Amino acid sequence: xxxxxxxxxxxxxxxxxxxxxxxxxxxxxxxxxxxxxxxxxxxxxxxxxxxxxxxxxxxxxxxxxxxxxxxxxxxxxxxxxxxxxxxxxxxxxxxxxxxxxxxxxxxxxxxxxxxxxxxxxxxxxxxxxxxxxxxxxxxxxxxxxxxxxxxxxxxxxxxxxxxxxxxxxxxxxxxxxxxxxxxxxxxxxxxxxxxxxxxxxxxxxxxxxxxxxxxxxxxxxxxxxxxxxxxxxxxxxxxxxxxxxxxxxxxxxxxxxxxxxxxxxxxxxxxxxxxxxxxxxxxxxxxxxxxxxxxxxxxxxxxxxxxxxxxxxxxxxxxxxxxxxxxxx
Amino acid sequence: xxxxxxxxxxxxxxxxxxxxxxxxxxxxxxxxxxxxxxxxxxxxxxxxxxxxxxxxxxxxxxxxxxxxxxxxxxxxxxxxxxxxxxxxxxxxxxxxxxxxxxxxxxxxxxxxxxxxxxxxxxxxxxxxxxxxxxxxxxxxxxxxxxxxxxxxxxxxxxxxxxxxxxxxxxxxxxxxxxxxxxxxxxxxxxxxxxxxxxxxxxxxxxxxxxxxxxxxxxxxxxxxxxxxxxxxxxxxxxxxxxxxxxxxxxxxxxxxxxxxxxxxxxxxxxxxxxxxxxxxxxxxxxxxxxxxxxxxxxxxxxxxxxxxxxxxxxxxxxxxxxxxxxxxxxxxxxxxxxxxxxxxxxxxxxxxxxxxxxxxxxxxxxxxxxxxxxxxxxxxxxxxxxxxxxxx
Numbered sequence: 001x002x003x004x005x006x007x008x009x010x011x012x013x014x015x016x017x018x019x020x021x022x023x024x025x026x027x028x029x030x031x032x033x034x035x036x037x038x039x040x041x042x043x044x045x046x047x048x049x050x051x052x053x054x055x056x057x058x059x060x061x062x063x064x065x066x067x068x069x070x071x072x073x074x075x076x077x078x079x080x081x082x083x084x085x086x087x088x089x090x091x092x093x094x095x096x097x098x099x100x101x102x103x104x105x106x107x108x109x110x111x112x113x114x115x116x117x118x119x120x121x122x123x124x125x126x127x128x129x130x131x132x133x134x135x136x137x138x139x140x141x142x143x144x145x146x147x148x149x150x151x152x153x154x155x156x157x158x159x160x161x162x163x164x165x166x167x168x169x170x171x172x173x174x175x176x177x178x179x180x181x182x183x184x185x186x187x188x189x190x191x192x193x194x195x196x197x198x199x200x201x202x203x204x205x206x207x208x209x210x211x212x213x214x215x216x217x218x219x220x221x222x223x224x225x226x227x228x229x230x231x232x233x234x235x236x237x238x239x240x241x242x243x244x245x246x247x248x249x250x251x252x253x254x255x256x257x258x259x260x261x262x263x264x265x266x267x268x269x270x271x272x273x274x275x276x277x278x279x280x281x282x283x284x285x286x287x288x289x290x291x292x293x294x295x296x297x298x299x300x301x302x303x304x305x306x307x308x309x310x311x312x313x314x315x316x317x318x319x320x321x322x323x324x325x326x327x328x329x
Numbered sequence: 330x331x332x333x334x335x336x337x338x339x340x341x342x343x344x345x346x347x348x349x350x351x352x353x354x355x356x357x358x359x360x361x362x363x364x365x366x367x368x369x370x371x372x373x374x375x376x377x378x379x380x381x382x383x384x385x386x387x388x389x390x391x392x393x394x395x396x397x398x399x400x401x402x403x404x405x406x407x408x409x410x411x412x413x414x415x416x417x418x419x420x421x422x423x424x425x426x427x428x429x430x431x432x433x434x435x436x437x438x439x440x441x442x443x444x445x446x447x448x449x450x451x452x453x454x455x456x457x458x459x460x461x462x463x464x465x466x467x468x469x470x471x472x473x474x475x476x477x478x479x480x481x482x483x484x485x486x487x488x489x490x491x492x493x494x495x496x497x498x499x500x501x502x503x504x505x506x507x508x509x510x511x512x513x514x515x516x517x518x519x520x521x522x523x524x525x526x527x528x529x530x531x532x533x534x535x536x537x538x539x540x541x542x543x544x545x546x547x548x549x550x551x552x553x554x555x556x557x558x559x560x561x562x563x564x565x566x567x568x569x570x571x572x573x574x575x576x577x578x579x580x581x582x583x584x585x586x587x588x589x590x591x592x593x594x595x596x597x598x599x600x601x602x603x604x605x606x607x608x609x610x611x612x613x614x615x616x617x618x619x620x621x622x623x624x625x626x627x628x629x630x631x632x633x634x635x636x637x638x639x640x641x642x643x644x645x646x647x648x649x650x651x652x653x654x655x656x657x658x659x660x661x662x663x664x665x666x667x668x669x670x671x672x673x674x675x676x677x678x679x680x681x682x683x684x685x686x687x688x689x690x691x692x693x694x695x696x697x698x699x700x701x702x703x704x705x706x707x708x709x710x711x712x713x714x715x716x717x718x719x720x721x
Contacts, residue, residue: 319619
């Protein structure tokens with residue numbers, strides 16, 4: 001496909017994200033749903049667009065930059081995951097009629113469609129209608145309607161301010177088994193990388209604006225070479241991570257072998273670069289950078305959580321195990 | 330799409346097979362019996378590489394090129410990169426002078442210079458830097474003055490790599506006043522074998538003397554060896570240099586990967602080194618190098634695709650140059666740090682790797698200095714890519 005659909009959707013996403021950022025999770029879902037942005041990956045049968053992962057990455061980059069209070073990556077991937085076997089849920093997610101979240105910690109036990117146990121760190125969990133959570137079996141998961149009997153939800157402490165994480169306790173609750181979510185989880189990592197990088201780029205742009213206007217010692221800060229070099233270094237790390245991510249996205253679903261390497265490289269590059277760029281942005285804003293009101297900490301909180309999930313150290317350890325594969329590619 | 334992909338793979342396979350069959354084993358930097366080529370051997374080898382389609386890939390057929398695109402150029406270079414092959418003795422001719430000649434020279438000059446470069450009849454060196462004009466060419470003092478239709482050159486160049494074996498110098502000299510700064514500069518294809526030229530080697534920190542001082546005392550430039558329009562050619566050459574910064578030694582990412590492969594392959598043959606590279610901290614540093622290599626490959630492929638699509642790459646050459654020169658220094662330091670701890674006495678294979686990577690390590694220190702220092706590249710990224718204002 002050409003670049004144009006990506007650019008067009010990215011522009012739509014930027015506009016919608018600016019509005020959605022001022023709403024609550026349910027409102028944000030409805031707003032993004034109206035523009036078709038939650039259905040970029042889902043097939044037409046559930047109202048989606050059936051576009052490649054790179055398009056979803058552009059959407060998530062925009063919503064993370066704008067601090068939309070919705071787990072958008074989770075929504076677009078869940079809609080695709082559920083489209084075939086649970087089309088009514090997928091269609092509702094695509095339309096923005098309900099929020100879906102994913103528990104990133106813990107696992108339920110699943111016995112004959114009834115699950116029990118505690119999972120947590122589900123972003124915007126209190127606002128969610130559906131939850132995807134792992135079960136004890138490798139790669140297996142369940143879809144849980146959070147209104148089902150035997151489910152309790154409570155807020156947890158976390159970094160992300162717009163999507164406070166929740167703990168979900170299930171006691172013999174009816175749930176729908178999902179068989180293999182390994183691909184879903186791998187794609188979720190890539191989209192989280194895209195989101196963190198989108199946020200980092202936004203913060204870098206904001207910093208350039210700041211240092212161009214702020215004057216000290218009789219000249220704008222940007223006239224100081226130390227600062228120009230620092231910004232150039234951040235740009236270098238942003239572009240390197242972006243190149244790695246674009247490659248992993250372009251291979252999504254094509255060559256499983258190269259894709260594995262490309263995903264590990266993207267996790268390492270983006271996991272390291274994104275939070276570091278935002279940290280540098282805070283530094284270059286001086287005392288203002290540390291304030292609650294300036295708000296750069298909001299992107300940092302989300303990007304630092306994403307980086308923890310991307311786990312650059314584990315990605316590099318896995319890459320080291322597969323160097324021969326990388327060399328053969 | 331698939332037909333193109335098949336063609337590319339066939340093209341790649343042919344190049345890979347040719348190199349596998351023809352690269353002399355003793356020239357491989359990973360061979361315990363390594364012995365690099367002599368100048369005559371290198372000339373013959375590079376001329377053959379050109380005939381076999383490894384050089385001049387994207388240059389027009391009219392001048393001895395192969396008339397293909399930058400995509401094939403990249404594929405051929407990836408195959409060059411995969412092997413521990415000798416570096417070109419004429420990379421200035423092939424990657425600096427050649428592209429500038431193709432951009433600004435006359436038809437007659439292209440027909441004269443380009444085939445001589447590809448056939449290795451003329452090796453070129455680069456005469457830009459001077460003692461008082463390093464990164465800032467506004468201070469360039471070497472002067473060319475008219476002598477009838479010809480030119481006479483007086484002055485001094487420095488850091489001139491390979492001048493001692495070159496036949497021609499791509500000379501940047503002042504033809505206007507000092508006050509004209511960048512504007513009063515012109516390019517020449519000066520013949521080095523003449524009485525007015527003195528070449529003095531400079532010993533480098535790796536012990537070799539690859540670069541030189543070159544002195545010009547009323548040296549002659551024939552009328553047919555002035556390049557481009559006087560005092561306009563340099564501006565055009567700067568645009569060529571910008572692209573070259575992104576694409577020169579385009580095999581580099583694949584060669585640095587070959588270096589990593591050589592390092593780890595050797596380490597696995599030595600019990601002490603095999604243990605060191607399994608250390609979790611070392612594993613992280615090794616994998617970080619591979620990540621940098623992968624990013625480097627993607628940057629190169631992106632630039633090739635954009636150039637093939639007719640897009641300009643702006644200052645992106647600076648991003649690429651800064652990326653590789655930074656990580657190659659980390660990679661080279663890591664290699665030495667590991668290899669110096671080998672079992673004693675080292676096996677011939679380990680001893681060869683030690684020797685290779687000592688040189689690589691020392692030479693890598695030049696990589697953030699030549700072709701625009703780190704500080705110059707960061708300045709270009711700030712000015713040209715981020716477009717940061719100078720004043721408020």
